[in-house]
Amino acid sequence: MRTVLTSCPFCGCGCGLYVHARDGIPSGVAASQHHPVSQGRLCARGWSAHAAAAWGPRLTRPMLRRDGELRGADWGEALDTAARGLARLRSSGRSIGVIASPRLTNEESYLAVRLARGALGTPHIDAPLRAEFALALAGIGEVSGVASSRGTLQDVEASDAILLVEGDLAASHPRAASAITRAVAAGAKLVCCGPAATQMSRLATLSFTWRPGAETDSLAPLIAGALAAGAGEPGAGQLAAGLDALRASLAAIAVGDQARAAARWLVEAARPSVVVAPFPAAPAAVRRVTVAVANLAALCGGLGRPGSALLVLPTRSNAQGSLDMGVTPEALPGGRPLDDGGLRDRLAAAWGTAVTADRGVDAADMVGQTSGLVIVGDALAGGVPPVGPAGEALSGSELVVVLDAFASPALDAADVVLPVAAAIESSGTVTGADGWLRRVRPGGDPPGEARGAWWVLAELGRRLGLGGGPDSPDQVLEEIANVVPGYRGVDRGALDTGWGVLLPAPPVDRAALQPLPAPASPSDDRIVMLDGVYDWGSDPLVDHAPILCRDERSRRKLFPRGQVAMAPGDAEALGVRQGWLVKLVSNHGEAVLPVVLRRELAPGRLSVPFAFRYMLADVLAGMPSASVRVERV
Amino acid sequence: MSDQDAARGGSAGPRGAYAIERSRIDDWVSTVLALGEVIAPMAGHGGDVLYAPVETPDQVLWEFDNSLHPPKEVLLPQTDPLFEIRGERSGWQVAAVRPREPRILLNARSCDASGIRFLRGVHEEDLRDSAYLRRDADLTVVSLSCPQPCSQGFCICCDAGPFLDDGFDVQLTDLGEVLLAEVGSAKGEALVRTSDGLFRPASEQELSRRRMLEAVAIDSFGESTCHFGSAMRRISTGRVVEALWDTMSDWCFECGACTLVCPTCYCFSIKDRQSGGGWQRCRMWDSCQYGAFTLEASGHNPRPHRKDRVKRRFYHKVSAQYYLRDGTVGCVGCGRCVTVCLGTTDMPAVVTAIRKGVWNG
Numbered sequence A: 001m002r003t004v005l006t007s008c009p010f011c012g013c014g015c016g017l018y019v020h021a022r023d024g025i026p027s028g029v030a031a032s033q034h035h036p037v038s039q040g041r042l043c044a045r046g047w048s049a050h051a052a053a054a055w056g057p058r059l060t061r062p063m064l065r066r067d068g069e070l071r072g073a074d075w076g077e078a079l080d081t082a083a084r085g086l087a088r089l090r091s092s093g094r095s096i097g098v099i100a101s102p103r104l105t106n107e108e109s110y111l112a113v114r115l116a117r118g119a120l121g122t123p124h125i126d127a128p129l130r131a132e133f134a135l136a137l138a139g140i141g142e143v144s145g146v147a148s149s150r151g152t153l154q155d156v157e158a159s160d161a162i163l164l165v166e167g168d169l170a171a172s173h174p175r176a177a178s179a180i181t182r183a184v185a186a187g188a189k190l191v192c193c194g195p196a197a198t199q200m201s202r203l204a205t206l207s208f209t210w211r212p213g214a215e216t217d218s219l220a221p222l223i224a225g226a227l228a229a230g231a232g233e234p235g236a237g238q239l240a241a242g243l244d245a246l247r248a249s250l251a252a253i254a255v256g257d258q259a260r261a262a263a264r265w266l267v268e269a270a271r272p273s274v275v276v277a278p279f280p281a282a283p284a285a286v287r288r289v290t291v292a293v294a295n296l297a298a299l300c301g302g303l304g305r306p307g308s309a310l311l312v313l314p315t316r317s318n319a320q321g322s323l324d325m326g327v328t329p330e331a332l333p334g335g336r337p338l339d340d341g342g343l344r345d346r347l348a349a350a351w352g353t354a355v356t357a358d359r360g361v362d363a364a365d366m367v368g369q370t371s372g373l374v375i376v377g378d379a380l381a382g383g384v385p386p387v388g389p390a391g392e393a394l395s396g397s398e399l400v401v402v403l404d405a406f407a408s409p410a411l412d413a414a415d416v417v418l419p420v421a422a423a424i425e426s427s428g429t430v431t432g433a434d435g436w437l438r439r440v441r442p443g444g445d446p447p448g449e450a451r452g453a454w455w456v457l458a459e460l461g462r463r464l465g466l467g468g469g470p471d472s473p474d475q476v477l478e479e480i481a482n483v484v485p486g487y488r489g490v491d492r493g494a495l496d497t498g499w500g501v502l503l504p505a506p507p508v509d510r511a512a513l514q515p516l517p518a519p520a521s522p523s524d525d526r527i528v529m530l531d532g533v534y535d536w537g538s539d540p541l542v543d544h545a546p547i548l549c550r551d552e553r554s555r556r557k558l559f560p561r562g563q564v565a566m567a568p569g570d571a572e573a574l575g576v577r578q579g580w581l582v583k584l585v586s587n588h589g590e591a592v593l594p595v596v597l598r599r600e601l602a603p604g605r606l607s608v609p610f611a612f613r614y615m616l617a618d619v620l621a622g623m624p625s626a627s628v629r630v631e632r633v
Numbered sequence B: 001m002s003d004q005d006a007a008r009g010g011s012a013g014p015r016g017a018y019a020i021e022r023s024r025i026d027d028w029v030s031t032v033l034a035l036g037e038v039i040a041p042m043a044g045h046g047g048d049v050l051y052a053p054v055e056t057p058d059q060v061l062w063e064f065d066n067s068l069h070p071p072k073e074v075l076l077p078q079t080d081p082l083f084e085i086r087g088e089r090s091g092w093q094v095a096a097v098r099p100r101e102p103r104i105l106l107n108a109r110s111c112d113a114s115g116i117r118f119l120r121g122v123h124e125e126d127l128r129d130s131a132y133l134r135r136d137a138d139l140t141v142v143s144l145s146c147p148q149p150c151s152q153g154f155c156i157c158c159d160a161g162p163f164l165d166d167g168f169d170v171q172l173t174d175l176g177e178v179l180l181a182e183v184g185s186a187k188g189e190a191l192v193r194t195s196d197g198l199f200r201p202a203s204e205q206e207l208s209r210r211r212m213l214e215a216v217a218i219d220s221f222g223e224s225t226c227h228f229g230s231a232m233r234r235i236s237t238g239r240v241v242e243a244l245w246d247t248m249s250d251w252c253f254e255c256g257a258c259t260l261v262c263p264t265c266y267c268f269s270i271k272d273r274q275s276g277g278g279w280q281r282c283r284m285w286d287s288c289q290y291g292a293f294t295l296e297a298s299g300h301n302p303r304p305h306r307k308d309r310v311k312r313r314f315y316h317k318v319s320a321q322y323y324l325r326d327g328t329v330g331c332v333g334c335g336r337c338v339t340v341c342l343g344t345t346d347m348p349a350v351v352t353a354i355r356k357g358v359w360n361g
């Protein structure tokens, strides 16, 4: 038996765990008591981190589509075919996109960027769920001047007042939920904001439910309350820039008793923390919300005070590192602007080719709309872009190259299939939302002929005219440490001797409060919203894990027509009972779903599990919520 | 006395006590290494402790806080291949998967040795689990008594430590210059005897020093205790208000860790894993805290809500019904659930809530 310490491949909490392997096959997990993030506490997903690799439908040899069928090929043939096809598209000026899973290591992400912006000369490089995460960080950056989180879950656990903005933290980031729960048990005040009542809001001292589309209206009274409680007063030692504009934008806001109390806790706390977990909202609203919470954090002294955290939790394990490596159509590695000529020169020198500086399109727009598509890892599973169950959205592309560990619907459209190691079998580093760079170590051997994705990306790069190498993930990290801003000079030795390396966070020096948008006009529209932002049930690491997949699979089986939850009062007014069908009609379209009753839902609010988003596609038209008319069928 | 104890060589209590010089302990481990696979506490990363096969005596830890991961994994691995099904010319062949050689679990803490004994009882009862029991019979358990209680432990409340009277093959106690080795079974006797010249009969002073250390250890438990008695009375006489389970279940995040690391938990699922040209039938760790654990094929779930599952856990571990069957509560007081719980619903916290009738988070 072999045991290695690695990082959990699921959510963005960044838990550490040991993986056991028997005969090279991952066979179990042990918690690490002293790991600074998890401290021995893992969620159900972490405890099954080994399972998908051992039980899933693994790809074990390269395949090429011939006469309409995928057939086995050897590595050289498969890589040559992929490279030739991509080169042909490039030379004929056709568009090529690269979608890279936010679960890839930093090294793999970096090589995916090198492949796109270097070898293929395309700016279309993105990761699913990247846009929402980047927008949330950008909102923070508008206030603090630095688009990044600060602090750690340990800080959160030791805080005395916590503001949580969430979709459903207990489901999306259980370990962060644990940190908050322990803080509450120790006496901290918890204030929750989000679109629906949740397990965390039941533990909260106070909670505020927002109306989709009017998210900041429930945060504005907290900010006004903080100002009323003396935050931002001269002498309070807080930020003054932007204060007047912020005050003016809040002039018409009424502060209720609850908001006043909640604001006072945050202002008076010695160690206030703010945690932002994914919530369903339109992209612009995500940014508005984080601008608002960053204002609040700044006013409460929670920006940059030791022990105070401002954490934006990404949905998937290495979303932070993926963004840092440049897996985004809108920035260079290190989050640098596309016109940073100095960085482009350094990258060009390292890659041996010019670096494309255009703005590319988002992942969702690449699917089916680029002539060539390279899909790296489980990038199309579980969330956006919305690739339907049979992968038909991909059929618009002429050449689809898939690097994956598991058979997936994308194979239906694939022309070249390159089998790679599962996340738990990978080597390299990942970056946590807390700014820690940590090792991932192979908790098993990839089966058959599957190879590390870093190797496949390096080989593709080589065949597309980049220089030789790299020969190992460590060599890639060495290059990252030479060229990627924020990672320069990282002490690679410390990655193995300690728990990881804390990357230097840029100081908050240009902080300025930002005004809030005017309140939305009141409305008693019925609103249907998606519950969650990510479908764990169609995440291959969940779906292929025998213990984890059951809940989701049984829900799908029990609700073959989907479901829409509504408050019992609404159901009664409409004259429907549990299980009856209702028709939801929006400006865009309609859908018919059976009703389930949920007591915690606010009147007028309907919710549909994210997993059933396909059934609501016509109603939502790409947004996470919509005003609807509800009819009994 | 169970069958298995009989197989282990008879008497429930210690059958003899020996002493070995501390300076010779590595020599002894070397002789044990020659007998089979030795699984012992080793240093993991940054202060972590893990039970794993050792190759040399110097890898074995002698002073350590107990490993967060339970050594029950030696007998009940998280993924546990039971047998292989292969297609052969003559038809399907089924072959049991067994450890290749006898195994010795060295330096198991008292609570974990008690857990292994508990699991033996469970697997002997009703339907005998021959795969488990065979593996158990091939394992020699050398426990290491705890002169200093660990920070979260409350073994004292479960009669599972800090020192044991039985339930081990050999119990070691660190007396300073020498280690005392109390033998609890024929297997233990064999382990001490194969090491000619290393062990000598223990002196009366050594035995009385061991008793003194045990008395001091028992006195040092302080606050970290767990009063099962009154909680069990309340559970078994139906005097736990239903609303308490509702409240407490919001403080559980259904990670299942409490049951996965529990030395007395054994819930599993079965699934066949394709391997080569055939299948491996595997038993896998599962948890009664997971929603779909009791989900039936019809879609019906007898424990649909988290509160039903939290309640079930304590009704199993702390009820008179099971106490009478198992002869003990379903807890050895290792305190692991206190450390691993994503929420705050660990054993001592819930037992206190049941006793007092209120939950404080």
Ligand code: SF4
Pocket: A008, A009, A010, A011, A012, A013, A014, A015, A038, A041, A042, A043, A044, A045, A046, A047, A173, A174, A175, A176
């Ligand atoms: S909380 Fe997130 S990182 Fe931690 S074990 Fe669960 S899924 Fe993994």
Ligand code: SF4
Pocket: B251, B252, B253, B254, B255, B256, B257, B258, B259, B289, B337, B340, B341, B342, B343, B344, B345, B346
């Ligand atoms: S360890 Fe705690 S949170 Fe996890 S299932 Fe058990 S009681 Fe619930």
